[in-house]
């Protein structure tokens with residue numbers, strides 16, 4: 704099994720690479736035709752949600768998410 708990597712693109716989509724499955728809200732898998740990398744829309748303007756279709760380039764979508772450390776998760780009680 705290969706590692707899965709998710710890249711947060713500057714002003715663009717999430718790029719997923721590696722070994723992954725994308726499920727809809729009813730746990731049905733999207734057919735990805737053998738792709739090992741795909742872009743998921745982050746701007747919510749794609750005509751092919753949840754996948755990026757490049758529309759973010761024409762809508763002025765701006766979002767930078769530099770890497771940072773999160774706080775530890777709250778204990779479950």
Ligand code: FES
Nearest residue numbers: 744745746755759
């Ligand atoms: S991020 Fe590319 S169309 Fe939304």
